[in-house]
Amino acid sequence: MAITSPPAPAAGRRPERPAPAGAARRSGPRTAGRLAPYGFVAPFFVLFAAFGLFPLVYTAYVSLHRVELQTSEQMDWLGLQNYTRLFEDPFFWNALGNTFTIGVLSTVPQLLMALGLAHLLNYRLRGRTFFRVAMLMPYATSVAAATLVFAQLFGRDYGLINWVLTSVGVGPVDWQADTWASQFGVSAIVTWRWTGYNALIYLAGMQAIPGELYESAAMDGASRWQQFRHVTIPGLRPTIVFTVVVSTIGATQLFGEPLLYEGNSGGGISHQYQTLGLYMYEQGWSFFHLGRAAAVAWVMFLLIVVLALLNAAIAARRNRTDR
Amino acid sequence: MMLAKRSPLQGGPLAYAVLGVATLLFVFPFYWTLVAASRTNSELSGATPAFTPGPNLFHNLGEALQQAAIGTALWNSLLVSGAVTAGVVLSSTLAGFAFAKLRFRGRGLLLAVTVGTMMIPPQLGVIPLFMVVVKMDLQNKLPAVILPSLVSAFGVFFMRQFLIQALPDELIEAGRVDGASALRIFWSIVLPVARPGMAVLGMLTFMATWNDFFWPVVALSSQNPTVQVALKSLGQGYVPDQSVVMAGTLLGTLPVLLVFALLGRQIVGGIMQGAVKG
Numbered sequence: 313m314a315i316t317s318p319p320a321p322a323a324g325r326r327p328e329r330p331a332p333a334g335a336a337r338r339s340g341p342r343t344a345g346r347l348a349p350y351g352f353v354a355p356f357f358v359l360f361a362a363f364g365l366f367p368l369v370y371t372a373y374v375s376l377h378r379v380e381l382q383t384s385e386q387m388d389w390l391g392l393q394n395y396t397r398l399f400e401d402p403f404f405w406n407a408l409g410n411t412f413t414i415g416v417l418s419t420v421p422q423l424l425m426a427l428g429l430a431h432l433l434n435y436r437l438r439g440r441t442f443f444r445v446a447m448l449m450p451y452a453t454s455v456a457a458a459t460l461v462f463a464q465l466f467g468r469d470y471g472l473i474n475w476v477l478t479s480v481g482v483g484p485v486d487w488q489a490d491t492w493a494s495q496f497g498v499s500a501i502v503t504w505r506w507t508g509y510n511a512l513i514y515l516a517g518m519q520a521i522p523g524e525l526y527e528s529a530a531m532d533g534a535s536r537w538q539q540f541r542h543v544t545i546p547g548l549r550p551t552i553v554f555t556v557v558v559s560t561i562g563a564t565q566l567f568g569e570p571l572l573y574e575g576n577s578g579g580g581i582s583h584q585y586q587t588l589g590l591y592m593y594e595q596g597w598s599f600f601h602l603g604r605a606a607a608v609a610w611v612m613f614l615l616i617v618v619l620a621l622l623n624a625a626i627a628a629r630r631n632r633t634d635r
Numbered sequence: 636m637m638l639a640k641r642s643p644l645q646g647g648p649l650a651y652a653v654l655g656v657a658t659l660l661f662v663f664p665f666y667w668t669l670v671a672a673s674r675t676n677s678e679l680s681g682a683t684p685a686f687t688p689g690p691n692l693f694h695n696l697g698e699a700l701q702q703a704a705i706g707t708a709l710w711n712s713l714l715v716s717g718a719v720t721a722g723v724v725l726s727s728t729l730a731g732f733a734f735a736k737l738r739f740r741g742r743g744l745l746l747a748v749t750v751g752t753m754m755i756p757p758q759l760g761v762i763p764l765f766m767v768v769v770k771m772d773l774q775n776k777l778p779a780v781i782l783p784s785l786v787s788a789f790g791v792f793f794m795r796q797f798l799i800q801a802l803p804d805e806l807i808e809a810g811r812v813d814g815a816s817a818l819r820i821f822w823s824i825v826l827p828v829a830r831p832g833m834a835v836l837g838m839l840t841f842m843a844t845w846n847d848f849f850w851p852v853v854a855l856s857s858q859n860p861t862v863q864v865a866l867k868s869l870g871q872g873y874v875p876d877q878s879v880v881m882a883g884t885l886l887g888t889l890p891v892l893l894v895f896a897l898l899g900r901q902i903v904g905g906i907m908q909g910a911v912k913g
Contacts, residue, residue, distance in 0.1 A: 348817030352733035353745060355726045356786045363783035364752065367760025367767070374762055384766045425657075432654055435646030445899035446658040448906070449665065452895045454846035456866040457884045461664045463870070464671065464877055470680040472667070508661060509906065516907035557754070565756050568848040575871040589758065589849075596762060597853065606762045613759045620754060 374606040381600035394607035407591035415563030417499035430514035447508030455568030466497045491584040517551035553627040671881035695882035708865035716844040722785035723840045731794025753788045779854040797832030835905030862887040
């Protein structure tokens with residue numbers, strides 16, 4: 313494998329001149345020293361180009377062709393037909409809508425709870441390491457394991473959650489067949505797995521906020537809530553933008569949870585929680601249309617770019633109005 | 636790592652109460668997996684669910700090992716995660732060192748590309764990747780899931796952040812004055828200093844690879860699965876025996892939980908460290 317090859321074949325045994333930061337780049341015969349950095353980054357970039365960048369770009373090319381799973385060697389030019397077929401497919405729009413609602417249902421509560429938990433974890437507490445580790449445990453599980461467990465907890469007839477709901481007199485909910493309930497169930501899995509992780513990221517951001525800011529706010533008579541609003545939140549803004557972007561990207565490509573929630577690639581009997589990621593998988597690996605799946609992938613990619621830009625624009629705008 | 640900075644506020648009983656409830660919610664599904672994995676299917680479908688572990692754990696574990704080739708799957712996952720971790724840690728340390736401490740033409744651009752593509756989900760390249768794998772005749776073989784994961788943009792960024800702080804410029808200069816080659820400097824100066832960062836990155840990578848789902852599901856079959864692929868097939872039987880499914884889930888989760896129990900602190904520290912941006 314490329315990784316094991318020596319990283320800097322050009323690096324000779326010759327002594328190199330120390331290059332303190334800011335020193336002018338020297339021209340001359342010491343090519344060995346000048347090429348060494350490229351040797352260091354080469355393993356990463358070679359593999360990255362082969363398995364990261366090339367497939368992404370090539371996906372666009374594939375999306376313009378008819379490619380079937382069984383005969384993936386054969387590609388027939390279609391132009392934009394894969395895309396127009398996609399936009400005429402009601403299931404595509406259904407999946408797009410579900411991705412949006414499940415994305416909102418999972419991302420918004422998740423980040424709000426993470427913010428609150430991080431705030432609490434930032435207090436002086438006994439056993440704070442214990443709380444932090446416990447909070448991160450869901451992150452250590454896999455999508456598959458978490459979904460199988462939650463699918464059982466959310467079971468219609470024998471699930472623990474319905475048992476609790478029935479005992480308190482609310483009555484059982486059909487967490488699989490009902491549209492909203494099933495989308496809530498899928499979102500709950502995502503929220504469970506990622507809340508603690510995001511809380512730690514917020515906590516790291518909070519610890520970078522100088523304590524003097526709180527002290528002076530307190531001296532000005534700011535309540536705890538006012539301190540949170542006017543010191544913590546502004547200080548965390550870059551971190552919040554970061555988590556919003558990352559969670560949005562995660563939500564856009566949600567796949568494992570809806571696939572395993574009931575165990576089929578349709579995302580429920582009436583596709584009530586089929587996401588774009590699942591729709592893409594269904595097109596490619598259940599219906600064998602790799603070309604059309606590639607078109608879905610590119611639509612997802614463009615969606616992510618638009619959402620990231622939107623986030624950045626909102627963040628920049630809020631920055632301006634605040635200062 | 637975590638500075639012993641005094642927090643501005645002392646936590647009251649309410650803080651403990653809320654954190655306690657949250658902890659219960661985070662931990663309960665694990666406990667319940669154990670409960671369900673140690674019961675029989677009929678006990679699980681009774682009117683009142685079981686709340687304590689029962690006596691059937693080993694029977695169910697045996698069933699799970701049989702039904703979904705979980706034994707093979709555990710071994711495969713270990714191989715894949717080990718190889719990927721080694722590759723990511725090595726390639727990230729090399730590139731991270733260059734980005735942190737060496738000056739070269741195009742450094743800014745290459746770093747921007749690396750960080751920028753952290754935002755691109757690898758899923759989106761899955762179709763060509765699949766076509767390549769089919770062409771190379773790697774379908775259902777472990778290299779299909781190892782090769783594409785050997786490098787990670789996050790890893791490069793993580794090691795760069797770590798080495799900027801941990802590695803004093805003077806050390807490298809001293810090495811250069813002594814006439815050490817670039818490779819030699821890397822081997823005897825950078826690697827020892829980088830070790831704590833490499834350990835954290837290694838743990839994070841191992842966990843992420845062990846838990847990876849989408850690409851292994853596409854590239855591997857249930858005949859030669861990783862644990863996650865095996866769990867998928869376990870959950871998809873016509874009438875899955877829930878207690879056996881939970882036993883399989885337990886088997887698939889346990890190794891990572893063990894790592895977590897031993898190194899939880901470091902993992903928490905690593906995530907918080909990777910999170911502090913710029």
